[in-house]
Amino acid sequence: MKPKTLKEIKVVALLLSLLMVPILVTSHMRENVSLHTPISAESLDELAQTYRKSGIERFLDAKRTLQKRVSFNLKNDDDSKAQMAAMNIAVYMFPNLLHDTHLEKQYAEEHFKPLQDRIETVPGTREAQDNFEELRNLVWNYENPKQNEQGLSEYANEMLKIYGALSWK
């Protein structure tokens, strides 16, 4: 290779790396801002709205982003409210994020997760609706077997709203 060409490559590489620095910093900051956004049952409502407005692909993207936020907030000892919200969202959406000693992990992984995965694979079909019916009954038995006026927890309700929407379109 000619020395001139080599020099040109070096200059281009330097310029590119200079360009990459602000891009990476911005991306990192954006991710950090997203992780630090407050988390609550409303985060699940936002997820349901994403599906209604933008369809399954955007929903799955938004779900992945929420998973990162839940993961971050589960370890956030500075904010107990956010930590509790993250724990509840994890039980009903991301049980794999729960600590191995958390006693709800096994049940949620074995019972809720497989049904949710199946609904996401074939949204709006009879199969999805059957799976949703099963999911709904499991959650009632898990939280309020008498199905009395106490109802379900906020997080269980929001999760069922999401998968109800996915099942019935």
Added chain:
Amino acid sequence: MNWKRTLITLPILSLLGCGLYLYLRTGKTNGKMYFSERLFSSTYPVHPRFVEETSQMRAQHKISTENENLIQVSTFNAGETLGIPQSLLWCLMFQESRLNHLSGLKEGKLSTGLGQFSVSAFFELNHHLPRYISSPKTTIASILGQDIRPLSSDIENISSLNSYYFIPTAVTATALYLNNRWIQLARIADERNLSYSPEILWAWAALSYNKGGRTVLAIWNQIEATKGTAALSDSLSSKESFLASALNTHLITQALKTIWSKRLLASYSTELITHVENIRDCALNKEESL
């Protein structure tokens, strides 16, 4: 030389006897238990307040002798087959419906009958039994002679074997649902290698029957977070620790705070503790519970 033989065999027999006694006290076979009647009373209800209440129910014709006997026999049959302490099963139904097998029928309530079954409980028995017992059909047939599924709360045909308003069916279905709660909790305890007494786990299962598995797991999580794993195992193994935890208002409130909103927290905690007190007074051995 007979005395020599006696001297050798006596200690051996005593050791075998002790071993058998200890095995029967705590032993498990294929996930089910042998009863020692140590925790649960063989006669029930135990507390005088419940004895008096049942006498009044008879006097006021709130329950007929025929129905009472049918509940008793069905409780025995289901309890024997599934390994459920009979006093617990009877007391659970007493607490849920005051043994009124038609409870909630006229009012059109969401949960009805002896064990206050809801739509989700029917769904579990009709669709999810194989998740808990290997051959539901055979198990149910060994209690009632034939399968009772699909179960329903059909008000048009309350004497049908499939109806939850038919006493033997209601008792069997209630027993199956309670048995599922025991298995669910035992699997979680096994997965975490938590030691437990099968008898104490029945008491936790009764809580799960009434308030849901999530409530019980929230309490277990709270015990472990505040007092450690050994304390949790103790609450699953000793009657004193079980009662100390399940009747501890602060612990229960802290546990339920992780699930329920402030608005529901107080009433929910009170209901749960009342439920534990009633089970303790109705089903546990008098000498130990009073």
